[in-house]
Structure formats: structure tokens, C-alpha cells
Amino acid sequence: MPAPAPATFTASEGFRSGFACFVGRPNAGKSTLTNALVGQKIVITSDKPQTTRTVVRGIVHRPDGQLVLVDTPGLHKPRTLLGERLNDLVMATWSEVDVVAVCFPSDEKIGPGDRFLVNELGKVRRTTKIAVATKTDLAEPDRIAAHLLDIAELGRETGTDWAEIVPVSAVAGDQVGLLAELLVARMPEGPALYPDGDLTDAPEEVLAAELIREAALDGVHDELPHSIAVVVEEMGLRDGRPDDKPLLDIYANLYVERDSQKGIVIGKKGTRLRQVGSVARKQIEALLGTPVYLDLHVKVAKDWQRDPRQLRKLGF
Numbered sequence: 024m025p026a027p028a029p030a031t032f033t034a035s036e037g038f039r040s041g042f043a044c045f046v047g048r049p050n051a052g053k054s055t056l057t058n059a060l061v062g063q064k065i066v067i068t069s070d071k072p073q074t075t076r077t078v079v080r081g082i083v084h085r086p087d088g089q090l091v092l093v094d095t096p097g098l099h100k101p102r103t104l105l106g107e108r109l110n111d112l113v114m115a116t117w118s119e120v121d122v123v124a125v126c127f128p129s130d131e132k133i134g135p136g137d138r139f140l141v142n143e144l145g146k147v148r149r150t151t152k153i154a155v156a157t158k159t160d161l162a163e164p165d166r167i168a169a170h171l172l173d174i175a176e177l178g179r180e181t182g183t184d185w186a187e188i189v190p191v192s193a194v195a196g197d198q199v200g201l202l203a204e205l206l207v208a209r210m211p212e213g214p215a216l217y218p219d220g221d222l223t224d225a226p227e228e229v230l231a232a233e234l235i236r237e238a239a240l241d242g243v244h245d246e247l248p249h250s251i252a253v254v255v256e257e258m259g260l261r262d263g264r265p266d267d268k269p270l271l272d273i274y275a276n277l278y279v280e281r282d283s284q285k286g287i288v289i290g291k292k293g294t295r296l297r298q299v300g301s302v303a304r305k306q307i308e309a310l311l312g313t314p315v316y317l318d319l320h321v322k323v324a325k326d327w328q329r330d331p332r333q334l335r336k337l338g339f
């Protein structure tokens with residue numbers, strides 16, 4: 024006979040809680056989906072591939088359970104030390120979570136990259152796998168139907184047993200609630216892992232740095248997006264302000280790899296940097312609910328993506 028459940032468990036009988044992560048090729052819509060499920064922007068999104076570097080947890084609160092979402096970078100053929108570390112991080116995360124949801128954008132055909140990823144995922148045996156057809160607002164119904172069949176076929180080819188195949192649009196808000204429900208249903212029974220109202224456990228410094236990086240990525244091209252890293256050096260409420268008029272001081276450095284990139288990021292007479300700072304400041308204010316003074320400097324960290332010492336300094 025099973026041991027009686029502890030008294031505290033009775034209150035949350037039938038309640039489920041656990042961890043899920045979204046994976047998929049770069050640009051598959053993982054971060055946007057995380058934000059849509061959480062209901063607030065906590066992970067940066069960008070139309071530049073591979074911009075998600077930090078593992079940020081989004082927390083979804085529902086009457087039937089709590090979902091902790093772990094956002095990982097995309098898996099890719101590593102070319103730099105950073106690439107290798109990111110891949111290790113992805114594999115480690117897969118084996119620790121209850122569900123891995125693979126995102127396949129509906130406006131793109133399934134390709135070798137997806138096959139590579141699902142094959143790698145197959146090595147992680149115990150974790151439940153769900154397929155998500157993302158961005159359904161960008162595809163016609165018959166294209167979506169064909170896409171769902173392709174996903175099922177990829178499952179058969181790779182020996183992956185999809186627990187569910189769910190079409191969603193994070194932008195249109197279509198089927199996002201259903202996806203949350205299906206994910207919660209796959210979590211083990213247990214009490215809430217985070218207090219009500221907590222949307223993420225990422226430190227505010229990390230969230231602020233990510234929002235600055237997102238603003239800096241807007242409108243830059245080629246290899247520059249991958250060369251940008253942001254570190255918040257100092258963050259704190261300014262002394263001597265009245266309680267009803269707080270001001271949060273944020274001192275941040277934006278790192279690039281070369282002098283030539285510095286010029287691009289700063290722009291003519293500093294116009295670009297001012298614009299980046301202004302956009303980021305508004306986003307941080309919206310997220311944290313406090314007026315912000317943002318002090319942003321651009322620095323060169325030569326070839327930081329290939330340098331283990333620099334990588335550590337930048338938090339990788």
C-alpha cells in the first residue's frame with residue numbers, strides 16, 4: 024500500500040508542477056512562445072538567429088498547476104568555444120526537465136537541422152517529448168496540415184514518440200492556452216515550486232542586460248549580433264529619493280569584439296547608442312515598474328567568443 028501523502032500535499036491534490044523547455048532551430052519562436060505562456064515579456068526576442076544565450080525561467084501559474092519554463096539557446100554545430108558551451112548547456116537541460124517541446128515553425132519546411140536536433144534529443148530517453156508547430160498565423164491551413172504530418176513522420180524516422188503534436192501561434196495567441204494545459208498535464212503531481220505572482224527567477228540584472236542586448240541587436244547585421252554581450256555592472260535604487268519617486272540606477276557595459284564594431288554600435292555622434300539606451304530604459308521600466316537611469320558604455324573585449332577567460336567574465 025502506498026504511504027499516505029503528507030498533510031501539506033492534501034491542499035494541492037491533483038495539482039501538478041514541473042519543468043519544461045522549448046527547443047528548436049534558431050528563430051523557431053521559442054522565446055516568443057515563452058513570453059506568451061507567461062503573459063509578460065521576460066525573454067528577449069529578435070529576428071536575428073541565436074540571440075538567446077541566458078537560461079531564463081518563465082513561470083506559468085494555472086489553477087491546475089505550475090509550469091517552470093527554461094529557455095535554452097538553439098542547438099547548432101559548434102564553431103567557437105561559446106558554441107560548445109551552449110550545446111552542453113542544452114543537453115544538460117534536456118535531461119533535467121519533465122518535458123521538452125520541440126518547435127517547428129509552420130512557415131518553414133522541416134530540414135536537416137531539425138533532424139539533427141530530434142536525433143540528439145532522442146539520446147535523452149526519459150524526458151517526455153512534445154512537438155509544437157509554431158507561427159501558424161504565417162501559414163495556410165493546408166500547409167499547416169502538411170507540416171503536422173511531416174512532424175509525425177520525423178518522429179517515426181527518428182524513433183521519437185511525440186506525446187502531443189500541437190499547432191500554436193504565440194503572436195495571434197492561438198492555442199497558447201491549450202499548449203499550457205497539455206504541458207501541465209505532463210508534469211508530475213506536486214505543490215507549486217514558486218510563490219504566486221513570480222514570473223521568473225532570473226536576477227533583475229540579467230533581465231536588464233538582456234533587454235539592453237535586444238535593443239542593441241535591432242538593426243545590426245552580419246556577424247555583429249553574435250559579437251554583442253551586455254553586462255550590468257551595478258544596479259541599485261538611488262539614495263535620498265522620496266519613497267513615491269524612486270529611481271533605479273543601472274550601470275551597464277556593452278561589449279563588442281573589435282574597434283570597428285564599437286563605431287557601428289555607437290553611431291554618428293552617439294545617436295545610435297542613445298537610441299539603444301532609450302529603448303532599453305523604457306523596456307526595463309515597464310518590466311520592473313520603476314523609473315530607471317541607464318548609464319551605458321561600449322567596450323571592446325577582443326574576440327571574446329573564443330577566449331575562455333573573457334567568456335567567464337561575460338557570464339558564460
Ligand SMILES: Nc1nc2c(ncn2[C@@H]2O[C@H](COP(=O)(O)OP(=O)(O)OP(=O)(O)O)[C@@H](O)[C@H]2O)c(=O)[nH]1
Binds near residue numbers: 052074075191
Ligand atoms: N508571425 C509570427 N511571428 C512569430 C511567432 N513567434 C515568433 N515569431 C517571430 O519569429 C522571430 C523569432 O522569434 P523568437 O521567439 O525570438 O525565436 P527563438 O526560437 O527564441 O530564436 P533564438 O533565440 O534565435 O533561438 C521573431 O521575429 C518573432 O517575432 C508567431 O507565432 N507568429
